[in-house]
Amino acid sequence: MFEANKIEKGFxxxxxxxxxxxxxxxxxxxxxxxxxxxxxxxxxxxxxxxFIGDKAEIAADIEAKSARVGGEIKGNIKIEGVLxxxxxxxxxxxxxxxxxxxETGAILxxxxxxTKDYQPEKDSQKNKSEVEGE
Amino acid sequence: MYTYIYDDFTNxxxxxxxxxxxEKRLTDLGLNGKIIRLxxxxxxxxAVENExxxxxxxxxxxxxxxxxxxxxxxxxxxxxxxxxxISLGIIPLREKENKIADLLGxxxxxxxxxxxxSRRLETFNLVRVNNDFFIFxxxxxxxxxxxxxNKNYIIQNLKPALVEIINSPIKTxxxxxxxxxxxxxxxxxxxxxxxxxxxxxxxxxxxxxMIIDWAREVKTxxxxxxxxxxxxxIVGKDRxxx
Numbered sequence: 001m002f003e004a005n006k007i008e009k010g011f012x013x014x015x016x017x018x019x020x021x022x023x024x025x026x027x028x029x030x031x032x033x034x035x036x037x038x039x040x041x042x043x044x045x046x047x048x049x050x051f052i053g054d055k056a057e058i059a060a061d062i063e064a065k066s067a068r069v070g071g072e073i074k075g076n077i078k079i080e081g082v083l084x085x086x087x088x089x090x091x092x093x094x095x096x097x098x099x100x101x102x103e104t105g106a107i108l109x110x111x112x113x114x115t116k117d118y119q120p121e122k123d124s125q126k127n128k129s130e131v132e133g134e
Numbered sequence: 135m136y137t138y139i140y141d142d143f144t145n146x147x148x149x150x151x152x153x154x155x156x157e158k159r160l161t162d163l164g165l166n167g168k169i170i171r172l173x174x175x176x177x178x179x180x181a182v183e184n185e186x187x188x189x190x191x192x193x194x195x196x197x198x199x200x201x202x203x204x205x206x207x208x209x210x211x212x213x214x215x216x217x218x219x220i221s222l223g224i225i226p227l228r229e230k231e232n233k234i235a236d237l238l239g240x241x242x243x244x245x246x247x248x249x250x251x252s253r254r255l256e257t258f259n260l261v262r263v264n265n266d267f268f269i270f271x272x273x274x275x276x277x278x279x280x281x282x283x284n285k286n287y288i289i290q291n292l293k294p295a296l297v298e299i300i301n302s303p304i305k306t307x308x309x310x311x312x313x314x315x316x317x318x319x320x321x322x323x324x325x326x327x328x329x330x331x332x333x334x335x336x337x338x339x340x341x342x343x344m345i346i347d348w349a350r351e352v353k354t355x356x357x358x359x360x361x362x363x364x365x366x367x368i369v370g371k372d373r374x375x376x
Contacts, residue, residue, distance in 0.1 A: 019328035021295065022321055026287025037326060042287060 015048070020055065034064070036071070054088040061093075076110075136167025137190040139178070139205055141197025144227065145171065152243065156196070156225060159247045167192075172201075182208040186216050192368070194223040194250065198231035199349035203268070206347075210260055210267040210363040223250045223368040233348045237270065239370025249370045256369045261301045261317060262361040268346035269365070272358065273298040276342035281319065283332045295323035299335065299358055317360060334359045 015032025018024050023039040030046040037053035043060050044050065050064040056071030066081040072090040077083065079097035087105035094111040102108065138160075144153060160166050168190075170181050182193070182205070193209070195201040202224055209217055225246040226232035232240075238256075240246050260267040274297045281289040281297065291297065300318045316331035337344060338355035346352055 014329070015331060017327065017329045019321060019323065019326040021291060021293040021323045021325040022328045023290045023292055024287055025290075028287050038328070039292075 014051070018056075020053075052089075054086070080115075135188075135190050136165055136192045136194060137185045138167055138169045138194045138196050138225075139181075139201065140169060140171045141195075141201040141227070142172045142174070144197060145173075149227065152227070153196075156243055156247065159244070160250075163247060163251050165247070165250055167194075172204075178204055178208045179211065182212055183214065186212060186214045186220065191219060192221050192223060192250075194225055196225045196227065198226065198228045199234050199347055200231070202234045203347040203349045206260065206269060206365055207267045209365060210361070211265070218364075221253075221255055221366040221368055225250075231349070234269065237374050238367055239373030241370070241372075245370065250368055252368075252371075254369050254371060255366050256373070257364050257366050259301070260361050260363045260365060261299070261358060262363070263344065263346055263352055263356050263358050266346060266350070266352055267361065267363060268299075268301065270301055270347055271298060272344050272346045272352075272356075274337060274339050274342050274344050274354070276339050279337060279339045279342070282336040283319070283330060284334055289319075289321070289328075289330065291321050291323060291328075293323045293325060295321050297321050297337065299337075317358070 013033060014035045016028070016030055017035040018038040018040060020037045025041045027043040028040065031048060032046065033048040034044065034046050035051045035053070036056045036058065039057045041059045045063040048065055050062060050067040052058065052067065052069045052071045052073065054070035058071065058073045059075060061075045062073065063078045064080070066083070067077065067079050068084040068086065069089045069091065070086045071088070074092045076093045077091065077095045081097070082099040083095065083097040085091065085100070085102045085106045085108065087103040090107040092109050094113070096113045096115060098115045100112070100114070157166070168185070172178060185193070193205060195205045205222065209220065209222065224235045224238065224240050225243060226235035226240055240249055258269055260269060263272060277291060277294040279291055279295070279297045283289065298320045300320060316333055319330040319332055319335060321328040335358045336355055337358065343351040343353050344356050
């Protein structure tokens with residue numbers, strides 16, 4: 001089962017949930033929030049938020065409004081707003097986002113580019129170390 | 135004009151007393167009509183076509199989910215324009231095999247007769263599965279079900295799982311719920327649940343068939359998509375859908 005307490009408020013109404021025993025291959029496009037606890041190979045593009053669980057395995061480029069990453073990603077990540085990388089994350093690819101937080105223990109192998117034109121929401125990223133785009 | 139479609143199993147002697155009681159009650163209520171008994175040799179599509187031509191305005195499925203599902207598909211596949219004026223009632227005979235009746239608020243035989251008299255109508259969108267249709271639910275319970283969504287991506291359940299396609303079938307005034315919009319796919323396994331929405335889905339499993347509306351088997355691969363076919367059910371006031 002999902003660790004419900006780990007899925008934040010914005011993801012409870014997720015349009016798409018890839019559960020732990022499910023593998024998706026291909027290009028997944030959406031206008032809603034997406035939760036990934038399983039395997040994704042291909043591409044992911046959404047105008048909503050993406051929650052990537054601690055045991056998720058992803059071999060795909062990701063584009064989203066915001067993302068929380070806990071699993072392993074082999075691919076590039078392009079986020080319009082906030083990218084939250086937690087300690088269990090392993091990212092092998094380039095990152096582009098407007099705001100980022102990285103927990104101790106996370107692995108990040110790739111180039112990190114900060115974009116300029118993002119206005120952070122008031123309630124996001126409290127109590128997190130944060131690097132803002134210039 | 136009413137036409138009652140009796141399922142094959144109603145020929146069993148244990149149902150004769152109950153059917154007599156139902157027929158008497160329907161006559162008392164002024165709802166009596168023609169009775170068609172399904173059997174191996176009976177072509178339901180031809181019977182439906184013939185009865186529509188004869189002027190039937192209401193079909194009543196006397197049986198279980200399978201009876202309702204077969205009759206729904208026969209009506210949806212019928213080419214006669216008059217079918218849009220037809221409504222479908224249910225008289226449920228086997229308690230545990232009547233999920234559709236239960237969802238429509240039809241509890242038992244007596245309740246069903248009163249509901250037919252009340253004639254509360256609700257229009258439902260149907261979902262196409264190859265040449266069949268379903269109202270509420272289609273599922274495959276097995277491992278290794280391959281699912282292709284919108285021709286964009288493939289989903290595979292790696293562990294044994296229940297793969298369900300869920301329709302929200304009620305057609306609302308000035309709009310609709312399922313036709314033209316997305317259907318829902320739910321995958322449930324011991325490990326957790328997955329949800330997807332789609333406009334077109336192809337499902338295949340080498341070992342298991344798809345079950346539509348808890349009643350009928352459809353061999354895979356199947357192509358599933360919203361349809362513009364609707365059906366008007368006579369429903370109870372305590373229906374479990376809205």
